[in-house]
Each structure stands twice: as structure tokens, then as C-alpha cells.
Amino acid sequence: MNVSLLLILLLVGAFATYLAGDKLASKVALFFSLAVLGCSIVLLNHFNAGENISFINQWISQPNISFALQADGLSLAMLLLTTALTPLIIFSSFGNEYKNAKSFYALILFMAFAMAGTFLAADGLLYYIFWELSLIPIYFIALLWGNGDAEERKTAVVKFFIYTLAGSLFMLVAFIYLYQRAGSLLIDDLYKLDLTASEQLWIFLAFFLAYAIKIPIIPFHTWQAKVYQKAPTVGTMLLSGIMLKMGLYSVIRWQLPIAPLAAKQYMFVFIALGIAGVIYGSIVALRQKDLKKLLAYSSLAHVGLIAAGAYTLTLDGLRGAVLQMIAHGFVVVGLFFAAEIIFRRYDTRTISEMGGIRSQSPKFTSMFMILVLASVALPSTFNFVGEFTVLYSLSQINIWFAILGGTTIILGAYYMLKMFQHVMLGETNKKIFADVTLNEGLTMVIIVAVLFFFGMYPKPIIDLITPSLENILTQINRN
Template identity: 45%
Template sequence: MELLLFILPVFFALSVLIVPKSGVRAYGIIGSLAVLGVVIACMMQYNNDGTIHFFGSNKEWLPETGITLSFGYDGISLIMLLLTAVLVPLVLVSNFKNELAENRLFTSMVFFMQLGLIGVFISMDGLWFYVFWEITLIPIFLISWWFGAPERKAALMKFFIYTFVGSLAMLAALIGIKVNAAHAASFYIEDLKAVVFTSKAACWLALGFFLAFAIKIPIFPFHTWQPDTYTKSPMAGTMLLSGIMLKMALYGMIRWMIPLFPEAMSCLQYPVIVLATIGVVYGAIIAIKQKDMKRVFAFASMSHVGLIAAAIMTWDFDALSGSMVQIVNHGLVAVGLFLAVEIIERRTGTRNLADLGGYAKQAPKFAFWFAVLAFASVSVPLTSGFIGEFLMLKGIVSFDMIIGIIAGTTLIFGAVYTFRAYQLSMFGPVTRSEFPDLHWSELIVLAIIILAVVILGVYPAAITDFVNPSLKIVLQTLSTPSGL
């Protein structure tokens, strides 16, 4: 059954190209729901003991290269798979009214991107992880290149160059592990983790992974590609980037970077936490000053994921558990917020906050759901963001109180830029004579997102109980002799 995780996205990506134009919308949604069904089935059959359930062969596929067909999943991987499988149909449904939704190439690229994401989350071989990491870049680049804003090309070339350079750095690090004096037997994750490095060698090799992940997240100062790329991409591309794609890097930190190079924590931990914390504050302050609503939430995204990255680098159990909750929360809320921006832009033709206002009277349903989404974004109690940020900040404060206090300012800044955007767009003088309320497709997506955020806020154990056994095993990395 696990092979369907690969087969279904490929099948739907290719078959949608011959589907009549009038049926593309429904076909894409059906295909994405089929993938979701397989993921749920995998979760139901998983024995949640924290170990990795393998369904590939750990034997070398190409003996001369050390590449194995090692694929599998644990609680961490399954949560990432579920997030991906939930958000893809939500993105497709949210674009139901757009002409883009009936474009065969767009839908095909979404499925190819889903294939890459699934591969990233279930690859237990370093080179396969790299291959699928690269695969995700191609479809999202093409989606943005083909369907983005007219002035998109410069921003997208910058995005491509940044991410490609980061990927090459990660590939160089993988090769470095293999050719090291105490080289790994293969690229199988356990063989890579078994290699013991000097602290200096580990730091240099870990930097290759860190560069790839820092660009994708992004962490300050590797963020300069993000605002323009988010702004120039079509809204569906922005949703895929912020909701799912950047989560690959956060997952990569937990699964690959730290477990492979525990010896590098002594030289990387503090600098990375400092850079991530700078990004938290910088992104929030810049978000407050933005006039373009899409850029507000682009910089807000940078601030939120910077906090997750800092929490992961503390390598504290509670912080890691909170990070997994926040990864899911951010994926849901980011898609919801960018959908809200899309709803406004579809009806008004602008995202400029100075030209917006008064829509709460004209579209009360939209105003309500947008308000709930805004509260979820600032992590009020009974939303999934609350427990996630609480656990993360607890871990960061335990690591360094000053950094924790600085990182905690995200709660204040987040409320400022979120409610500023809401107030300027929803209240004040009416700027348009007509602003239609929510279409059924928009209402469904917003309702599902809010329902999920509230359920996980009331019962976060749905995530923490599922990932904690796997996190305990991963945390043992720094408890082994090679990690001391």
C-alpha cells in the first residue's frame, strides 16, 4: 500500500494532462483526496512505538555508489505526510473559482510537487532525500513562472539560484560524509549516523545542510528571496511555498542535520538560534511596516518559522514537541491567511492596505472567518498555535533566558501586524460599492482550517502523543557516545 504514496501523485500528474478542461477541477480534488486516503491508512496501520516502519529495501541499490532503496516513516514523517495531504486539496479547492484551477499544467505540477514532498518525508537514504528535495523545486518554480505576476522573472530567478546553491551545499556535505576517512557504508540514514567525526569536520559538513535548510525556511540573513517570490507567485504557489514547502527544511533539521552531526552542535547551536531569533524580530517589525497585504503575511511567515527553527536547535524535548505542533499550525494558518488575501484581491484588484476598508459590513461571513483566523495566527488560547508557541518558548527560555525573552516579543509584534492588516481591510470607510461574500469553495476551506486549528488547540495531544515516541528516539542522538 505504501507504494501508492509514489504511484498516485505520478498517475494523477500525468493523467490530468488528458482530462477535458471542464473536468480538471474535480479530477485534481479527487486525486488529492485519494492521496490523503492512503496517508490516513498508513497512519492507522502504524504501530506508534517511535521506530521507523520501512517498506523499501535497505540493501544497496547501486553497490558502487552506496545508494539504497530505504524508504519508511515514523510518527514525525506521518505528521508531515498528513499536513501535505490535507493542504494540497485545500489549495485546489480554494482556487476552484479561478481559471487556474482548470489548467492542466498547473494541476499536474501540484501533483509532481506533492510527489517530491512525500519523497522528502519518507526517504531514509541521504541521496534519495536530496533527489526528492530537488524535485520539489522544479514544479513550484514552473507554477510561479507560468502563472505568476508579470514582473515575476527576476524574483523567481533569485529564488531558483538561492535554493539551488543551498541544495548543492547539501549534496557536497553528503558526498563529504561518504568520502570521509571513516566513510559511511552507504547513504542509508543509520549508516550515515554511525560515522563519527571530529568536531571541526562535523561543523563544516553540517554547514552544508544548514545552508540548504536556512535558505528554504528561511532564516535571517538568507531570507531575501522570500518576500518577492511570495508576492510575485500566484496565490496557489504562495500557499504551497509557505504552507508545505518550507516545512521540508524544518523536518530536515530534525531528521538529518542534527542526528547526522551531533558533534557540530557545540559550534552551530548558539549561532543558529541567534540568527533565527533575529529573524523572528526582524520579520515581525518589517511586517508591521508593509503596505501590501501579501507582503505582511510573507514577513510574518518568516518570523513564525524562525521561532520554530530556534526551538528545534535547542534540542529540548518539549521544544521539539511544540515545534511539531507549530509546524502543523503554521501550515494551516498560512494557507488560510493567504487565501484571505486572495479573496480580497479577487474582488478589489488590489492588496494595498491604503485602498482597502469597510468589507466587514458587505461580507460579514468573510469578516467572521478572517477574524477567527487572525486570532489563530496570534496563538490565542484554545488554538493550536498557543500550545505550540508555549512549548517552544519554554525550551528557548531554558536554553537562554535573554534569547527566550527576545523571541517572545513575537507574541506582541504578531498581534500588531495581524490586527493592523485586519482592521485596515475590514473596517473604516467603505472603499467599494460591492464586495461579494464568500463562495462555497472559500467557505469550506476556511471552515476546515479553523476547525482543525481549534480541535488541535483543545486537544494538542493528537499531534504530541503521535510524534513524541519518535522524538524520544531522535533525541537519543546526543545521548550516545559519539554525540557527547
């Protein structure tokens, strides 16, 4: 199967959704997103059968740029995350009404197209184009369909756009320099470059600025909480569930193998930044009164731990980071969707104005509790597998890194359970909390099922990603 067909299908789906009109847009978008998920599974079967999943064609002769797509186990894992979460996110939105729905759902599919392209691109310029394309739809989704004061929303979204774009320009400069050295931007050619320690440091830092903003890593996180709060829940799910994984994936795929000397020399600095994000995000989450902002800072803490794991440059660290990326994607989408379900009934995101949901909707309460426990890495959930592996890798570098990184579990358990107590227990809100609909319940059940299945049996994902990570680690250790 030609891997480019998957991207074409997403692009065609975006246009078809727009042309379908407002009434049919959501259903057409869901159909195409499910079709793309099916294509991803077919690609996975071809890969498991030993086929080479790639598409390379000369795109621009001067400079020498190729339209190169390539899928190994790591790329396929992130592609499956993208194509599995996209229909879930679309389906979860069926309980809302959107003005100009055809544009809204078309932008979601276009964003999925750009993110999938980022995970598959094997040429630096093509990768950069997909990377930047993903920024356009989320800008409009957050700006036009966001919530709260229009001026505050505009300020937050414009800051996010300019901040992210500016960081990416440093990455573009790095690619231009690498092209001057290699005469090509194919990833295999960039891996073969013999760069000096000084060159690697500047390349590493240029990539780091782009990735640290996107992930985000402290102190480049200032855009995150406000945008998560002001964006519509669908936009927040796309940002937290998939888009930030682009930065984490890129650290492993592009930054570490191309500039391994700098990664080794300054390993402790970047691990420390990741762990600082864990502690900072957890402490700030404790003080939040808005449910979406609390979940935003919780996400900041979790991705800080993932980044720290990736920068350990160990197989356990890389593997734990990827496992946690996937687990975090499902958990954070589930938690933001739960917040949206509450908002649909109470018309508020202020935690103090909630309460008493357990007595009115025990089914929803049970599913929300499972998501909370998964978020704090309860054993038997998917998050436990990833976080335990990351913490183990940190202990191999320095036991204090593991101890400090482990605060995400301790503090996370405190603020998440405290939030659950205020939101679900206590006195009943004056407004009636209607039980979950079939659409809402099915979305939650699917997410919970994924978290339990891979929490109990992560072997399929581990087997998929390990050979790719071993190859990347070999590249990192070549010097």
C-alpha cells in the same frame, strides 16, 4: 500497506490530471489528492497498530544507493500535513481560472509527490533527489501563473531557483563526503558514523546553507517576500504551507543527529539567528502596504521562532517546533486564501485600498478574525500550543531568548490587528464585496476547525511525534 504506493498514486495523479484536459483537470487533481489523503490515514492506522512502515530496495549497486522509504511518527506528521493541505489548496483554487489548467494542476500534484518523498526518504541521495524535484514545479507555477509585471516576476523566481539550488549543492557535497565514510547513505548508517568535531562542523554548515535558504532563516531570506508576492496564491500556499517545512523537518531529521557536536557547540549562534528572524520579520511586516508581503514577513517571523526551538536540542524545543510547523501550515494557508478572496472582489492587494468588508460580509470577517487571532497564538488555538512550547524550551536555555522570541506575539498582535482594522473595518470600498461562496466558506471552515480542534486537544499529534523525537534526541546526545 506499501508506503511507496502513496508516491505512485501522486505521480499517476499528476499524469492523469494532465491527460484529463483543462476542463476536468481541477476535479481530477482534487480526486487524486483526496485519495492520497485517505492513503495517509490508512498508513497512520497501520503505524498505530505497530506495523513497520518502510520500503527498502537496492537501487544502485555501485555506488551503494537504496530506494529507501521509511515512516515514523515525525515523518507521518509531515506527510499528513502535506496530504491534508494539498486538496485544500486545490479546492481553494476553484474560484480562479487558469490558462493551461491541466499543466497547472499536474504540477501541484507533482510538487506534492516530491515533498512527500522528501519526508519519507531514508537514503541521502533519494532524499536529495526529492528535495530538488520539489523546486521544479514551484518554479514553473510561480513563473507562468504568477501576477504582476512579467520581468519582475521572472527576476524574483529565477533568483529563488538559483539561490535554492546553489545552497542544495553544499548539501550534496556533504552527502558525498558522508558516503566516503560510511559506504552507504541509509540514514541509520549515517547516524552510526563517528565523525570528529571538525568533520561535524563542516557537515553541519553544509546542511545549514541548504536549510537556511529553504526555510528561510535570516540573512538567507532575501528571495522570500518577493516570490510570495509574485507567485499565484496557490503557489504561495504551497511554499509557505508545506515547502518551507521541508527545511525545518530536515534540520531535525538530518542535520542535528548527524552533526550533534557542532549543534551543541554553536547552539547559541543558531538560536540567535532564529530569533533575529522573529524580530526582523515582525518589524518589516509593520511597514508593509501589500497584504501578501505583510503575510510573507509574518511567516518569516514565525519560522524563525520554529528554527530557534529546534536548535535548543531539547525535547520541548523539538516537539514545539513540530507542533508549530503543522499549526503554521494551516494558518498561513488560511491567511493567504483570505487575501485571495479579497483580491477576487477588489482586484487589489494594497491594504489602503480595502476597507468596509465587515458590513458587507460578516461571515468572512469572523473567519478572517479567527485566523488573525490564531496567527498571534491566542489560547485555545493550535498555534498557542506550539509557540508556548517553543518559548518554554527557549527559557530553559536562556530566559532572554524566550523574552526576545516572545516579541513575535507582541509585535504580531500589533501588525495583524492593525491590518485587520484597515482591511475589514473603516469606510466601505467603492466595489461591492460579495459574500463568500460555498467553496470559499467550506475551505475557511475546515482550516478554522483544525486550528480549534488541535488547539484544544493536541494529544494525538503529541503522542504521534514524541517517540520519534525522543529517538532523535538520543542520537543527538550519544556524544
